[in-house]
Amino acid sequence: EAGVTQSPTHLIKTRGQQATLRCSPISGHTSVYWYQQALGLGLQFLLWYDEGEERNRGNFPPRFSGRQFPNYSSELNVNALELEDSALYLCASSLTGGDEKLFFGSGTQLSVL
């Protein structure tokens, strides 16, 4: 069974550009979570999608947005990139919205120059 897959593995952008990150959950999982992991700051909650709907978002500006598609895959969009957006972006999926066990992908390393 394939795990959570994220693409691209690495992404280099310049300040002001837009970045799109993609995530495919484990087959059968309906919930997708996005986290930002900057050096030394742990995992910061960004967004939670379940059954195609945004269920919650963390304390990030509106230029961080995303969506979940009918096949439960998801994408995270970051507009007007800033230098401090450089981080590892992790996607996780769970079987249902109430499931505590998250399965993480290997992440997308975003570098903003």
Next chain:
Amino acid sequence: GQSLEQPSEVTAVEGAIVQINCTYQTSGFYGLSWYQQHDGGAPTFLSYNALDGLEETGRFSSFLSRSDSYGYLLLQELQMKDSASYFCAVNRDDKIIFGKGTRLHILP
């Protein structure tokens, strides 16, 4: 507010036992989870405590005390491959939030 406090680093010797603590300043959550993350790798789920008490899974055990707002992860018979970062996490207000992680260093 919601915050989870963990020590930033812990050092232990191979073969020994180590305890990683997690204290929280939040209420009304459903339970405490633990994740392991090796350098360059993805976090992987270790355990979940829905109720107070000790949960054992092989060499790893996890404990929760809601009355003390406290939990810990216990690693026994430490192996070099256990060198990693360990995160506690809670589900509160429809978001799963993580502590900043504890970096475990293991000495031979």
